[in-house]
Amino acid sequence: MTGTTMDETILLAVESSCDETGIAVIAGGRRILSNVVASQTALHAATGGIVPEVAARAHLRWVVPVLDQALADAGIGLGDVEGIAVTHGPGLAGSLLVGINFAKTLAWVHDKPLVGVNHLEGHLYAAWLTDPGDDERAAPVFPLVALIVSGGHTFLVEMRDHLTYRLLGQTVDDAAGEAFDKVGRLLGLPYPGGPEVSRAAGAAIRHDAAFPRAWLGDSYDFSFSGLKTAARRTIDEARAGEGLPTGRVAAASEPDARLSDGAVAELSWGFQDAVVDVLVTKTIRAAEATGARSIVLGGGVAANGALRTRLAGEAEALGLPLIVPRPALCTDNGAMIGAAGARRFAAGERSDLALDASPSLPLARR
Ligand code: KG4
Numbered sequence: 001m002t003g004t005t006m007d008e009t010i011l012l013a014v015e016s017s018c019d020e021t022g023i024a025v026i027a028g029g030r031r032i033l034s035n036v037v038a039s040q041t042a043l044h045a046a047t048g049g050i051v052p053e054v055a056a057r058a059h060l061r062w063v064v065p066v067l068d069q070a071l072a073d074a075g076i077g078l079g080d081v082e083g084i085a086v087t088h089g090p091g092l093a094g095s096l097l098v099g100i101n102f103a104k105t106l107a108w109v110h111d112k113p114l115v116g117v118n119h120l121e122g123h124l125y126a127a128w129l130t131d132p133g134d135d136e137r138a139a140p141v142f143p144l145v146a147l148i149v150s151g152g153h154t155f156l157v158e159m160r161d162h163l164t165y166r167l168l169g170q171t172v173d174d175a176a177g178e179a180f181d182k183v184g185r186l187l188g189l190p191y192p193g194g195p196e197v198s199r200a201a202g203a204a205i206r207h208d209a210a211f212p213r214a215w216l217g218d219s220y221d222f223s224f225s226g227l228k229t230a231a232r233r234t235i236d237e238a239r240a241g242e243g244l245p246t247g248r249v250a251a252a253s254e255p256d257a258r259l260s261d262g263a264v265a266e267l268s269w270g271f272q273d274a275v276v277d278v279l280v281t282k283t284i285r286a287a288e289a290t291g292a293r294s295i296v297l298g299g300g301v302a303a304n305g306a307l308r309t310r311l312a313g314e315a316e317a318l319g320l321p322l323i324v325p326r327p328a329l330c331t332d333n334g335a336m337i338g339a340a341g342a343r344r345f346a347a348g349e350r351s352d353l354a355l356d357a358s359p360s361l362p363l364a365r366r
């Protein structure tokens, strides 16, 4: 493998930072030859959230079958792989360790170079991925502004070149996805709340539920904890209005204790509108202020239709291309780690077998 070009190098990429076991084969840093994800969502739905020990054990159970499927889908063997990229943080320590030790073992046994990838950098680089038949898809143009919104992170970053980041703003409390998940729980929707709140919001007939926006002055930082508190109060008021007990959460298994579908839809819409409003307004303002030539959106919450549509409309009004991966590439997957790993390999980076999990790894800044 050359140290400087992306050429057609074939990489194997492993992602296990949270609750998806993802392994992908990527060519030339962009082309997805295969991308297999074993999701643990159903497993964690029973507990209403992720139990780290359970997540780590599930990674261990699925990592070998996911690798076999990824190689079979790409039609290659491990001998054809020229390098291995693996997420080494941020994430859950036990989950990260499974992927890292798996990748290190493959690298050692098959004598392949290894590189550790920051999970958040992976979400950013998902914007460079192309599907088969989609090779002409334009790559994001620098300088760009990227909004990354996931279950654990919310940040706005400026990129003037590959692998260089200037953090413009981040959440001062909850991540956007975390807020979606918590409000979903308050509304009695199944785990994870994000997609459920998004679906419920789409069914709203009236669009007048008003939730507060935390603008935090002119800063590019975000805050969602006040919105969550307001949601709790508004949901309680709506419950009282329907003669339901207040101050408690209705489990998804207690349909009788849940708000009517109409109220769930309207409250979901109001909450989602508040989150989307703040995310889009700050991203557009940052793009204008930094002279960006394109905007990138990534992370699990970027699967949200309202966010995608509104940001696309406002970017278009500014004449800026918006690059958003398809939803399955916004949520955790191996392909995005391959795209970022290819850049790191091309920059000459290598990790050795001492590579370890870094549960709170920040995005490298420059
Ligand atoms: O990036 P991701 O898959 O994992 C992390 O790195 O955290 O993001 C997961 C988050 C969860 O909070 C999930 O509820 C949220 O993304 N999410 C959504 C949607 N799909 C996933 N939030 C809002 N609308 C969606 N359609």
Ligand code: ZN
Pocket: 119, 123, 150, 151, 299, 300, 331, 332
């Ligand atoms: Zn993620």
